[in-house]
Amino acid sequence: MELFLYxxxxxxxxxxxxxxxxxxxPKTKIAGIVPSILLGVSLVSSTVLLVLVxxxxxxxxxxxxxxxxxxxxxIPFGFVVDQVSVTMMMVVTLxxxxxxxxxxGYMDHDKGFNRxxxxxxxxxxxxxxxxxxxxxxxxxxxxxxxxxxxxxxxGFWYHKESATWAANEAFIMNRIADLGMLIGIFLVYWNxxxxxxxxxxxxxxxxxxxxxxxxxxxxxxxxxxxxxxFPLHTWLADAMEGPTPVSALIHAATMVTAGVYLxxxxxxxxxxxxxxxxxxxxxxxxxAIFAATMAxxxxxxxxxxxxxxLSQLGYMxxxxxxxxxxxxxxxxxxxxxxxxxxxxxxxxxxxxxxxELDPFKMGALGKTxxxxxxxxxxxxVALAGIFPLAGFFSKDLILEVAFVDHxxxxxxxxxxxxxxxxxxxxxxxxxxxxxxxxxxxxxxxxHEAYKFMLVAMTPLLILAVIAGFMFKESYFEMITYLLxxxxxxxxxxxxxxxxxxxxxxxVIASIFYAYKKYIARGIKVPDGTSxxxxxxxxxxxxxxxxxxxxxxxYIAKPYRELSTVCWEKIDMKVVDASVDxxxxxxxxxxxxxxxxxxxxxSTMLKWMxxxxxxxxxxxxxxxxxxxxxxxxxxxxxxxxx
Amino acid sequence: MEIGxxxxxxxSTILFAIGLVGVMRRKNLLxxxxxxxxxxxxxxxxxxxxxxxxxDLTGQMFAFFVIAIAASEVAVGLGLxxxxxxxxxxxxxxxxTSMRG
Numbered sequence: 001m002e003l004f005l006y007x008x009x010x011x012x013x014x015x016x017x018x019x020x021x022x023x024x025x026p027k028t029k030i031a032g033i034v035p036s037i038l039l040g041v042s043l044v045s046s047t048v049l050l051v052l053v054x055x056x057x058x059x060x061x062x063x064x065x066x067x068x069x070x071x072x073x074x075i076p077f078g079f080v081v082d083q084v085s086v087t088m089m090m091v092v093t094l095x096x097x098x099x100x101x102x103x104x105g106y107m108d109h110d111k112g113f114n115r116x117x118x119x120x121x122x123x124x125x126x127x128x129x130x131x132x133x134x135x136x137x138x139x140x141x142x143x144x145x146x147x148x149x150x151x152x153x154x155g156f157w158y159h160k161e162s163a164t165w166a167a168n169e170a171f172i173m174n175r176i177a178d179l180g181m182l183i184g185i186f187l188v189y190w191n192x193x194x195x196x197x198x199x200x201x202x203x204x205x206x207x208x209x210x211x212x213x214x215x216x217x218x219x220x221x222x223x224x225x226x227x228x229x230f231p232l233h234t235w236l237a238d239a240m241e242g243p244t245p246v247s248a249l250i251h252a253a254t255m256v257t258a259g260v261y262l263x264x265x266x267x268x269x270x271x272x273x274x275x276x277x278x279x280x281x282x283x284x285x286x287x288a289i290f291a292a293t294m295a296x297x298x299x300x301x302x303x304x305x306x307x308x309x310l311s312q313l314g315y316m317x318x319x320x321x322x323x324x325x326x327x328x329x330x331x332x333x334x335x336x337x338x339x340x341x342x343x344x345x346x347x348x349x350x351x352x353x354x355x356e357l358d359p360f361k362m363g364a365l366g367k368t369x370x371x372x373x374x375x376x377x378x379x380x381v382a383l384a385g386i387f388p389l390a391g392f393f394s395k396d397l398i399l400e401v402a403f404v405d406h407x408x409x410x411x412x413x414x415x416x417x418x419x420x421x422x423x424x425x426x427x428x429x430x431x432x433x434x435x436x437x438x439x440x441x442x443x444x445x446x447h448e449a450y451k452f453m454l455v456a457m458t459p460l461l462i463l464a465v466i467a468g469f470m471f472k473e474s475y476f477e478m479i480t481y482l483l484x485x486x487x488x489x490x491x492x493x494x495x496x497x498x499x500x501x502x503x504x505x506x507v508i509a510s511i512f513y514a515y516k517k518y519i520a521r522g523i524k525v526p527d528g529t530s531x532x533x534x535x536x537x538x539x540x541x542x543x544x545x546x547x548x549x550x551x552x553x554y555i556a557k558p559y560r561e562l563s564t565v566c567w568e569k570i571d572m573k574v575v576d577a578s579v580d581x582x583x584x585x586x587x588x589x590x591x592x593x594x595x596x597x598x599x600x601x602s603t604m605l606k607w608m609x610x611x612x613x614x615x616x617x618x619x620x621x622x623x624x625x626x627x628x629x630x631x632x633x634x635x636x637x638x639x640x641x
Numbered sequence: 642m643e644i645g646x647x648x649x650x651x652x653s654t655i656l657f658a659i660g661l662v663g664v665m666r667r668k669n670l671l672x673x674x675x676x677x678x679x680x681x682x683x684x685x686x687x688x689x690x691x692x693x694x695x696x697d698l699t700g701q702m703f704a705f706f707v708i709a710i711a712a713s714e715v716a717v718g719l720g721l722x723x724x725x726x727x728x729x730x731x732x733x734x735x736x737x738t739s740m741r742g
Contacts, residue, residue, distance in 0.1 A: 599738035601673075606665045 001052060002062050005081055008045035008089060009128050011038040012096075016121035022114040029104070031114040035121040036100040042124070043093040046086070053086045054478050061134060068137075075195055080134035083482040087329055087475075088131035088261055091336045094459065095253040096124045101456035102344050103245040105449065106351065116156060116243065123149035127254050131261060135195040136185045139262070143181070143226065146255045147174045153250060154242040166238035173235040177225020184218030191215070201268040209273065216269055216276040219262060227259030227313050230287050234548050236310055237294075240302040244347030247302060252309045252343050253336035260316045260332050267325045267483055274323070278407075281321025285402075285413040288314030290545075292420035297541045299526065300357045301346050301428050308383065308425065309339055311417060315398050318410060324401040325483045330475060331394035338382040338390060338464035344457050345376035349432055352446035353439065359431035360525045361442055366433035368446050371454045373433045375461050380429050382464045384422035384507050393468030396503060397488065403499065404488045418503060419510040426514035435519045649690030656683030670722050670732040674715055681711045 015035030022031040052058060059082035068075040081089070100120065107113050126149055130142025148171075155167025189195055191211055192203035204212060223229070228236035239251045250256070263270060263280065270277050288311045295307035312335045320328035350357060352369060366373040382389035385396060395418065402411035439446065448454075476485075490496040532538055543549060596607055625632065656679055663676025685704040692700025726732050 599740040600735060601737055602665070602668060602734045605673075609661055609665055 001049070001060055004045040004048045005060055005062060005079060005132075006064075008042045008049065008093065009079065009132060010125070011042045011045075012121045012124040012128060014038055016118050016125060019114055019121060020118035023118055025114065027111065027113040032100070032104040032107070032117050035117045036097065036104065039093060039097045039100050039121065039124060042128075043097045046089040046093045049081050050086050050090055053081065053083060054474065057478075057481055059083070072193060073189075075135060075137045077138065078134040078196070079132040079138075080197070081132065083479045084261075084264060084329065085131050087333060087479065088257075089128065091257075091333050092124060092127050092131065092254050094463075095336050095340045096120070096127075096249055098456050098460055099245045099249040099253075099340065099344070102248075102347070102453050103243070105453040105456075106245055106347055107243065108450075110243075112156060116153075119149055119152045119156070120246070120249070123153065123250060123255070127258070130258055134197055136188060136197070136200070137195050139265075140181065140185060143178070143222070143258065146250070146258065147171065147178070147226070150174075150239070150246075150250050150255055153246040154239045156242055156246065160241065163241040166235070166241040170235040170239050173232050174225045177222050177232055180218045180220075180225070181222020184215055184220075184222060187211070187215045187218060197265065201266075204269055204272060212269065212273050213276055216266075216273045219266060219269070220276065220280060223259030223262045224283075225259075226262075227256050227317070228310055229259070229283060229313065229317065230290060231547070233287065233291070233310055234544070234551060237303050237306045237544070240300070240306050244302065244343060244350060247306070248340040248343030248347070251306065252339040256309060256313060257316070257332045257336065260313065260320060260328055263317070263320045264325045264329050264483070267320075267323075270320075271323065271484065277321045277323060279321070281318045281402075281407065281410055284314040284317030284319075284321055285410040285417075286314070287311065288318065288417045289413050289420070290314075292417045292424065294541055294544050295424040296420060296427070297538055299360060299542075301349065301359050301432065302343075302357055304424055304428050305339070305342050305346055308342075308421060309335075311421060312339065312383075315395060315414065315417075318414060319398045319401055322401050322405050322407065322410075323484065324398070324486060324488060326476065326479045326485075327394070327397045327401055327488070329479060329483070330472070331398060333475075334382070334390035334394040334464075334467050337460050337467055338379040341375055341457060341460040341464050342379040342383065344453075344460070345372050345379065348372040348449040348453065349376075349446075351449060353444050356444065358525070359428045360523065361438055361444075362432045363435045363438040363523070364433070365439070365446055369433070369448045371448060375454070375457055376433070377429055378461060379464055380425035383425050384511060385418060385503070386507060387504060388469050390464050390467040392504075393472050396500065399503065400490060400499070401488045404490060415503065415506070419506050422507045422510035423514045426511045427518050430515050430518035431523070434515075435523060436521055438523070438525070646690055646694045649686060653683045653687035653690070656680075656686065659683075668734045670725070670734060670737075673734065674718055674722075678711060678715065681707055 012035070015038035018034050018038075019031045022028055049060065052060075059080065061080045061082075062078065064077040064079065066074070067077050100117070103116065103120065107116050110116065123146060126142050126145025128142070130139055130146060133139045133142060151167045151171040154170055155164045157163045158167075185195065188200050191207055192200045194200050194203070204215075225232045236251060236256065240247055242251070270280070291307045291310035291314065295304045295311065298304045298307065312331070316328045316331050316335070319325075319331060348369065349362070349365065349372060352365065352372075353362060356362075378389070382391040385391040399411060399414055399418070402408075402414055476487075490499060526533055528534075540546070596603070598604075660676050660678075660680035660683055663679060664673065667673050667676055685707055688700040688704040688707070692698060692704075722732055725737075729736065
């Protein structure tokens with residue numbers, strides 16, 4: 001079984017190195033096909049492991065080799081396949097295999113085809129290290145690895161100023177959060193003496209609450225950065241500058257869920273500090289509605305989907321914070337399927353529209369892109385949480401968790417968010433695929449994507465449809481070996497049915513409202529003149545609550561000014577000047593004393609005499625000083641030295 | 642008045658000073674050799690005097706060595722001087738600047 005573990009882990013790395021080998025050569029199909037096949041191998045191995053874990057309940061724990069062993073510190077390259085990590089492995093390998101195959105078609109015309117696959121497979125490898133590691137140090141390596149690959153892929157079109165800017169923003173934001181994470185890891189080691197999950201969590205029971213709270217907070221700061229929670233959320237929407245497959249894989253399905261994974265993995269810690277858990281849940285609920293409102297008005301389909309991702313991550317954190325770890329993980333899985341599907345569909349639309357992303361310029365694309373339309377619609381239905389698709393089971397469960405735990409504010413917020421989710425999802429569906437044809441007038445000639453791209457997307461489609469009712473029971477049985485097996489049932493049947501049906505009606509009503517509003521005739525490309533566009537709420541939302549503006553104005557700019565001051569005043573005038581000064585002393589000494597070397601024997605002899613005299617006098621002074629050292633000391637002490 | 646160690650040392654110092662000035666001031670290579678001879682011999686005087694004063698022969702032996710070394714040095718030096726004179730027809734130090742840095 002270890003063989004399967006290593007295959008699952010390392011075949012993406014092999015694929016990445018294979019593609020990197022062609023990095024600087026012109027586009028070769030093989031650089032995309034081989035990594036995709038290797039990912040398929042990884043997927044198969046993960047499936048074998050899943051079947052093993054599912055059927056026998058055994059977990060796999062291997063120690064590949066020692067990484068660090070100094071004194072009491074012992075960190076191995078250890079990997080664990082248990083119920084949690086195997087879930088993540090399945091999600092990661094499945095979505096990335098689909099995305100790889102899809103990307104062969106999507107990146108077909110791109111010059112950086114080979115480089116793209118090298119980065120993408122490297123990302124999958126890092127993500128696998130992240131989820132499979134059995135200690136915090138290995139997790140951190142994967143954590144940084146996915147951050148790096150994300151940087152490389154957001155800034156994939158590096159000739160675009162905005163892309164490199166977004167890449168740097170994502171990287172820097174994540175570094176800020178990683179500092180918190182690192183402090184958390186140090187605290188874990190400091191207080192428990194080990195970084196292995198099992199040892200560390202076992203030792204945490206004996207620690208006092210304030211220490212645990214700090215550990216929990218710092219680890220969660222790391223999770224906030226990677227999962228783009230408020231206030232570190234701005235990078236995720238900007239990360240849409242990357243190619244769409246990247247958005248689907250990294251910024252929807254896998255990497256951004258790493259924060260949720262961390263919280264789920266540390267469930268034993270967070271179970272001890274329910275206050276931090278409540279904070280996480282509240283923040284999650286806040287982010288859910290916060291991001292959903294921004295998605296309502298945005299005029300970039302990828303950004304809308306990105307905000308929706310943010311909002312769904314909020315749901316996951318709300319569930320995890322309330323102690324419903326398995327629900328969070330379940331929603332993570334279901335979300336990965338339909339969100340990746342939504343993104344890939346968005347990629348098809350974007351390709352068809354020659355990289356135009358404004359849904360107001362599209363309309364009636366359903367005629368030419370039937371396959372994409374069906375897929376995106378189903379994905380949106382799943383996202384909205386309509387029975388019997390995946391989102392219904394996972395998202396309604398989170399609502400139930402909040403309700404059963406009597407956190408009614410969180411429940412209400414999440415419920416409203418569910419309505420908003422349905423509205424903005426179908427707003428873009430209606431604008432893209434239905435209504436009047438607005439694109440022909442603008443000179444677009446859309447075409448459906450390659451057939452194999454659509455075929456590649458079907459596994460996601462199937463899973464988005466069936467993942468809920470097919471897997472919920474067996475998943476619950478499997479995962480509760482490891483996570484707290486709390487079942488969330490509303491005990492009163494009437495209340496339960498009112499809640500469920502009420503939610504469904506609310507969501508469906510939102511969908512119909514969105515359709516009615518955006519399918520109407522006479523929708524024009526907004527040009528800033530309509531009444532709605534000049535309203536305060538619209539301006540607030542389209543400018544993302546002015547948070548990017550605030551960051552730019554009050555953090556980035558003062559920081560830049562501070563840097564300029566440091567550069568001009570401190571670096572140039574102090575550091576540089578002193579270094580240059582030292583160099584100049586030597587230089588001018590050399591320049592001035594060079595005249596001594598006139599080649600004239602007479603002059604040189606004179607200098608020799610001078611040198612001898614100088615040395616002699618030094619010797620005399622030194623000798624005198626030694627002889628009269630006692631007296632000199634007395635004099636010096638008299639001076640108070 | 643008896644001649645003591647100090648007299649010899651004063652003589653040696655005076656000779657050394659004369660030699661040092663000669664080394665610095667002379668522009669004629671031959672005169673430079675003379676000056677170095679004066680320097681060396683002033684040291685020899687000091688060696689011999691101190692050796693006698695302490696009743697230790699080491700100093701006088703060292704003086705002999707110095708004389709031998711000085712003789713060979715002058716022999717080599719004069720040989721070079723003659724060759725230089727043949728080539729350049731002068732032995733002025735200011736003209737010997739081929740080692741300028």
